[in-house]
Amino acid sequence: MAETVLKIKLPETKRGLFNRVPTRLYSPGKGKKKLTPSAVSVAGKIYGFSHTNDPEAVCRLSYEQIREEFGFSRATIAGAIEQLCKAKKIERVKRDQDGTAYKYIEELKGKRYDNIPQYLYTAEICVCGEWRKLTPSEIRLLAHITTACENKKTGGICRGSAGQFARDLGICKTTVKKALRALMKAGLIYRAKENKGKSKYNLSGYEVNRAVYEYKKYLKKPRAKRGEKPFVSAEVAAANAKAERESYYAKLREEAQQRVDKYLLKANREPRFKEITGELSRMEIAQAKAEIFEPVTLPSLLIKKQALIKERREILKGLNMTEADLLPRYKCLKCSDTGFKPDGCQCNCYPKGGTT
Numbered sequence: 490m491a492e493t494v495l496k497i498k499l500p501e502t503k504r505g506l507f508n509r510v511p512t513r514l515y516s517p518g519k520g521k522k523k524l525t526p527s528a529v530s531v532a533g534k535i536y537g538f539s540h541t542n543d544p545e546a547v548c549r550l551s552y553e554q555i556r557e558e559f560g561f562s563r564a565t566i567a568g569a570i571e572q573l574c575k576a577k578k579i580e581r582v583k584r585d586q587d588g589t590a591y592k593y594i595e596e597l598k599g600k601r602y603d604n605i606p607q608y609l610y611t612a613e614i615c616v617c618g619e620w621r622k623l624t625p626s627e628i629r630l631l632a633h634i635t636t637a638c639e640n641k642k643t644g645g646i647c648r649g650s651a652g653q654f655a656r657d658l659g660i661c662k663t664t665v666k667k668a669l670r671a672l673m674k675a676g677l678i679y680r681a682k683e684n685k686g687k688s689k690y691n692l693s694g695y696e697v698n699r700a701v702y703e704y705k706k707y708l709k710k711p712r713a714k715r716g717e718k719p720f721v722s723a724e725v726a727a728a729n730a731k732a733e734r735e736s737y738y739a740k741l742r743e744e745a746q747q748r749v750d751k752y753l754l755k756a757n758r759e760p761r762f763k764e765i766t767g768e769l770s771r772m773e774i775a776q777a778k779a780e781i782f783e784p785v786t787l788p789s790l791l792i793k794k795q796a797l798i799k800e801r802r803e804i805l806k807g808l809n810m811t812e813a814d815l816l817p818r819y820k821c822l823k824c825s826d827t828g829f830k831p832d833g834c835q836c837n838c839y840p841k842g843g844t845t
Contacts, residue, residue: 506606506607506608507537507604507605507606507607508530508533508534508537508558508604508605508607508610509533509536509537509602509603509604509605510529510530510532510533510536510602510603510605510632511532511533511536511597511601511602512601512602512603512633512657513597513601514529514532514533514578515529515629515657515658515659516656516657516659517576521576522572522576523659524572524573524576525568525569525572526625526626526629527559527561527565527566527568527569527625528568528569528572528573529625529629530559530561530569530605530610530625531555531559531561531566531569531570531573532569532573532578532579532593533605534548534550534555534558534559535548535573535579535591535592535593536593538550538591538593539591539592539593540593546592547582547590547591547592548590548591548592548593549589549590552566552567557611558607558610558611559610559611560610560611560622570591576595577594577595578593578594578595579591579592579593579594579595580592580594602636603629603632603633603635603636604632604635604636604639605628605629605631605632606632609623609628609631609632610622610623610628614675614677615675616671616674616675617671617674617675618732618736623671624668624671626658626660626664626665626667626668627668627671627672629658629660630654630658630660630665630668630669630672631672631677631678631697633647633654633657633658634647634672634678634695634697635697637649638695638696638697645696646694646695646696647694647695647696647697648692648693648694648695649692649693649695650692650693651665651666651669652665653692654669669695676698677697677698678695678696678697678698679695679696679698680693680694680695680696734828734839735828737828737839737840738826738827738828738839741819741820741821741826742817742819742825742826742827745817745818745819745820745826746817748817748818749814749815749816749817752810752814752815753815755808755810756804756805756808756810756815759804759808761800761804762801762804762805765797765800765801765804766801768797769794769797769798769801772790772793772794772797775790776790776791776794820838821836821838823836823838824836824838
């Protein structure tokens with residue numbers, strides 16, 4: 490499977506820097522208060538400064554420097570440091586003309602770490618056509634997968650389920666699923682078809698886009714001169730065209746569904762219509778059972794079904810609606826606005842030159 494083209498705006502000053510976060514900070518243990526995402530990030534930075542060959546080493550970063558590193562507000566930084574001090578994970582050791590210094594004092598069991606590229610905290614990354622910063626959960630998950638892929642024993646693949654990642658990282662399963670989708674859409678990670686998990690014994694395998702560490706690719710290039718077209722590689726052009734095509738059809742299908750939802754909302758205001766819809770839905774199961782086990786009851790069921798359908802049509806007629814209004818009206822009847830015909834071939838309804 491080809492890796493998705495990754496789009497990122499990366500300041501040059503963030504190149505090559507890492508934040509080393511002990512994984513123990515994600516789940517502090519029974520009876521202890523969970524650290525906020527900002528506190529985990531700041532703790533990792535102080536831990537990195539404190540644990541060196543020099544036993545006297547401390548972290549002397551000011552609030553302004555931490556703000557530049559992580560993009561947090563001063564209030565968030567102050568709250569994070571206060572929480573870490575109360576949890577007895579760090580301590581203020583010096584206050585002189587150079588400012589306040591912090592040292593990580595907690596002894597951690599099982600020294601496992603996630604190495605988080607520093608630029609991920611502040612860089613804007615293109616996710617589904619939208620430029621935005623990654624959320625703390627997305628950063629945490631990406632770092633966890635990257636660290637696992639760096640381990641030679643894993644063969645460059647991080648295997649796990651959403652539930653397993655949630656337990657390891659101290660975040661809920663739903664958040665993990667959303668983060669996985671966002672990271673794959675951004676091209677930061679990908680999952681080959683053969684690595685898609687099918688059970689708890691056959692877990693999904695995720696790989697990291699190796700371009701994540703090739704920072705030079707993402708440095709902002711100087712603007713092209715007037716009249717000069719910027720160079721775009723064939724790989725990037727193909728990926729952009731594919732994304733534009735998918736976006737075009739997704740918008741068409743969304744518009745068709747929104748129209749149906751509008752009519753359904755109007756119809757469901759009639760209590761009897763809602764009741765009939767529920768009865769017809771349940772009748773499908775009863776009809777399937779009757780066809781196999783009680784064929785004698787089938788004619789009466791079909792008569793009742795026809796009566797309900799007729800009554801529903803009368804209700805819709807009173808609302809100036811028809812059954813057709815409750816079905817999506819697609820722009821293209823050949824592909825139903827999917828871009829592909831039933832035989833799997835691409836539909837020719839896509840406008841030449843893209844959506845414009």
